[in-house]
Amino acid sequence: xxxxxxxxxxxxxxxxxxxxxxxxxxxxxxxxxxxxxxxxxxxxxxxxxxxxxxxxxxxxxxxxxxxxxxxxxxxxxxxxxxxxxxxxxxxxxxxxxxxxxxxxxxxxxxxxxxxxxxxxxxxxxxxxxxxxxxxxxxxxxxxxxxxxxxxxxxxxxxxxxxxxxxxxxxxxxxxxxxxxxxxxxxxxxxxxxxxxxxxxxxxxxxxxxxxxxxxxxxxxxxxxxxxxxxxxxxxxxxxxxxxxxxxxxx
Amino acid sequence: xxxxxxxxxxxxxxxxxxxxxxxxxxxxxxxxxxxxxxxxxxxxxxxxxxxxxxxxxxxxxxxxxxxxxxxxxxxxxxxxxxxxxxxxxxxxxxxxxxxxxxxxxxxxxxxxxxxxxxxxxxxxxxxxxxxxxxxxxxxxxxxxxxxxxxxxxxxxxxxxxxxxxxxxxxxxxxxxxxxxxxxxxxxxxxxxxxxxxxxxxxxxxxxxxxxxxxxxxxxxxxxxxxxxxxxxxxxxxxxxxxxxxxxxxxxxxxxxxxxxxxxxxxxxxxxxxxxxxxxxxxxxxxxxxxxxxxxxxxxxxxxxxxxxxxxxxxxxxxxxxxxxxxxxxxxxxxxxxxxxxxxxxxxxxxxxxxxxxxxxxxxxxxxxxxxxxxxxxxxxxxxxxxxxxxxxxxxxxxxxxxxxxxxxxxxxxxxxxxxxxxxxxxxxxx
Ligand SMILES: Nc1ncnc2c1ncn2[C@@H]1O[C@H](COP(=O)(O)OP(=O)(O)O)[C@@H](O)[C@H]1O
Ligand SMILES: [Mg+2]
Numbered sequence: 210x211x212x213x214x215x216x217x218x219x220x221x222x223x224x225x226x227x228x229x230x231x232x233x234x235x236x237x238x239x240x241x242x243x244x245x246x247x248x249x250x251x252x253x254x255x256x257x258x259x260x261x262x263x264x265x266x267x268x269x270x271x272x273x274x275x276x277x278x279x280x281x282x283x284x285x286x287x288x289x290x291x292x293x294x295x296x297x298x299x300x301x302x303x304x305x306x307x308x309x310x311x312x313x314x315x316x317x318x319x320x321x322x323x324x325x326x327x328x329x330x331x332x333x334x335x336x337x338x339x340x341x342x343x344x345x346x347x348x349x350x351x352x353x354x355x356x357x358x359x360x361x362x363x364x365x366x367x368x369x370x371x372x373x374x375x376x377x378x379x380x381x382x383x384x385x386x387x388x389x390x391x392x393x394x395x396x397x398x399x400x401x402x403x404x405x406x407x408x409x410x411x412x413x414x415x416x417x418x419x420x421x422x423x424x425x426x427x428x429x430x431x432x433x434x435x436x437x438x439x440x441x442x443x444x445x446x447x448x449x450x451x452x453x454x455x456x457x458x459x
Numbered sequence: 460x461x462x463x464x465x466x467x468x469x470x471x472x473x474x475x476x477x478x479x480x481x482x483x484x485x486x487x488x489x490x491x492x493x494x495x496x497x498x499x500x501x502x503x504x505x506x507x508x509x510x511x512x513x514x515x516x517x518x519x520x521x522x523x524x525x526x527x528x529x530x531x532x533x534x535x536x537x538x539x540x541x542x543x544x545x546x547x548x549x550x551x552x553x554x555x556x557x558x559x560x561x562x563x564x565x566x567x568x569x570x571x572x573x574x575x576x577x578x579x580x581x582x583x584x585x586x587x588x589x590x591x592x593x594x595x596x597x598x599x600x601x602x603x604x605x606x607x608x609x610x611x612x613x614x615x616x617x618x619x620x621x622x623x624x625x626x627x628x629x630x631x632x633x634x635x636x637x638x639x640x641x642x643x644x645x646x647x648x649x650x651x652x653x654x655x656x657x658x659x660x661x662x663x664x665x666x667x668x669x670x671x672x673x674x675x676x677x678x679x680x681x682x683x684x685x686x687x688x689x690x691x692x693x694x695x696x697x698x699x700x701x702x703x704x705x706x707x708x709x710x711x712x713x714x715x716x717x718x719x720x721x722x723x724x725x726x727x728x729x730x731x732x733x734x735x736x737x738x739x740x741x742x743x744x745x746x747x748x749x750x751x752x753x754x755x756x757x758x759x760x761x762x763x764x765x766x767x768x769x770x771x772x773x774x775x776x777x778x779x780x781x782x783x784x785x786x787x788x789x790x791x792x793x794x795x796x797x798x799x800x801x802x803x804x805x806x807x808x809x810x811x812x813x814x815x816x817x818x819x820x821x822x823x824x825x826x827x828x829x830x831x832x833x834x835x836x837x838x839x840x841x842x843x844x845x846x847x848x849x850x851x852x853x854x855x856x857x858x859x860x861x862x863x864x865x866x867x868x869x870x871x872x873x874x875x876x877x878x879x880x881x882x883x884x885x886x887x888x889x
Pocket of ligand 2: 253254255296
């Protein structure tokens with residue numbers, strides 16, 4: 210039996226005296242689309258930070274494809290094939306859209322810290338960058354500094370940077386937050402297409418998106434996962450109804 | 460779909476024309492370096508050109524840190540100075556051992572001197588960016604500068620290490636005694652270094668350096684360790700600063716503790732910032748201007764540092780992008796053909812601005828020369844620092860000039876906004 214793509218075991222995270230994440234257990238199978246839902250401040254972004262190496266667990270461990278990754282630096286985890294986006298847009302503001310995506314392609318194409326290659330004459334880098342820009346519909350904005358994009362465009366660029374490395378495990382933190390309905394629909398279609406065949410972990414507030422997209426859902430409340438299962442199971446779960454859906458879905 | 464196809468042609472550039480322009484600029488620069496000393500052939504000019512060449516290499520090396528990687532160093536002269544000492548020791552060793560190394564190769568050893576120190580000290584220094592890096596660079600700068608006075612065998616104490624560039628093996632029959640030959644040596648290394656440093660910006664490392672500058676946190680999530688990126692960039696900056704120091708050692712035939720000190724570190728920061736860090740050519744403009752100001756001002760006023768300070772503050776306040784930023788602001792207007800509508804406003808604004816500048820200069824010189832009483836010569840007009848006429852003139856220039864200048868610059872801003880709006884409507888963003 211193959212290892213889960215992501216396996217979080219008994220993870221605690223304390224900031225000072227405050228326990229934000231308590232005994233968190235989460236398993237995401239390879240190729241699965243997994244949504245994490247929960248009220249604001251439940252610890253969804255903190256969970257992302259713990260898995261992606263942004264912060265270290267106080268206790269417990271995180272595994273990626275069976276290997277322990279807790280304690281590794283974010284770039285080491287990224288090199289093992291996990292890529293994440295940020296809830297608050299986190300791009301390279303003074304660089305062009307093209308440069309933003311290209312930077313995210315460079316490590317994965319093996320060019321690393323090379324200072325003896327002309328970056329403009331690396332065909333596979335150029336092709337991959339162009340493909341990503343076509344995918345996220347930003348090719349016509351390729352020369353615009355990322356800081357000057359509209360909000361929705363920046364969110365799309367955020368997704369583009371995240372998937373550019375070709376990581377097999379993709380984590381998106383509220384990719385559609387703040388988007389209009391039309392923009393959300395477009396973004397969801399984009400996410401669905403770009404993560405085809407990959408493992409996806411997504412934090413999302415829009416329940417129609419969550420139930421339409423996810424194979425499985427975990428519900429996080431006060432730093433603890435109270436339920437994990439298929440959309441059908443989650444919909445029927447009395448704990449979830451009480452703690453979460455009860456207040457939002459009515 | 461239609462929006463994509465109509466807006467793409469304007470953004471997509473014409474590669475053949477771009478290439479032509481790109482190589483044209485570089486060739487024009489090289490040509491200027493070759494021809495300049497032939498046109499302005501006085502000894503003073505050639506000496507100035509030599510100093511400018513050194514300053515450009517130094518400022519470009521500094522911009523690898525500041526403009527490209529976002530590292531603010533207060534101790535960059537350490538690498539420049541150590542490069543200078545390495546070059547002097549190498550020259551002396553070549554002479555005493557009779558090695559067949561001609562002078563034009565010496566700057567390479569200067570570069571190695573700067574590089575070796577960067578390799579040793581850089582890993583710890585570049586662990587963090589921002590204030591931490593700035594403070595450590597200041598500390599290291601002080602440390603090395605004071606060590607240079609204590610470690611006499613390496614740094615020669617107060618006197619420094621002297622050398623004789625003409626004693627090295629000849630190359631193409633050149634002795635490098637005459638300044639003009641030294642100038643061409645400097646120009647050669649300037650071209651070489653500038654091309655290398657430009658090429659560096661076009662490599663994967665150069666691009667990721669920019670990413671580290673913009674957002675070191677996100678860089679970690681696309682596979683890169685920002686510490687390693689900063690470290691490699693720091694080593695390159697150290698190498699080219701060392702080359703500049705080596706050129707200075709050849710030019711002056713001496714290296715001393717002044718090469719390494721805070722003043723030298725401040726000057727390169729000053730040049731780079733004034734020139735503009737966002738564009739490759741910014742530090743070149745800054746180095747030219749600052750070297751000229753330094754040479755020109757020191758001969759006409761004793762308080763030249765004061766003017767440096769005022770210029771620096773002026774740039775920080777009114778044009779944080781430096782001279783290069785000011786120049787490049789006009790690019791969309793030039794492309795859209797609306798620059799002409801702004802020029803009259805500029806011409807109008809120049810007059811009161813000059814008056815204001817004269818008022819500032821006069822005020823400073825009144826204070827500076829009040830007790831000594833030596834006359835002030837402002838564009839050929841003599842003023843006595845103790846005379847009330849001079850004070851009134853200064854006050855009128857300051858107040859009236861300042862007031863009118865303010866009004867006229869507001870009009871420039873209006874004209875500018877109109878021109879920029881038209882340019883944007885025509886699809887020229889930057
Ligand atoms: N670095 C930190 N230091 C202290 N508290 C934090 C830190 N990061 C997050 N928190 C706290 O942890 C809780 C969960 O935050 P977060 O994970 O962002 O929630 P969610 O993404 O589910 O809305 C919040 O109360 C937040 O204030
Ligand atoms: Mg969050």
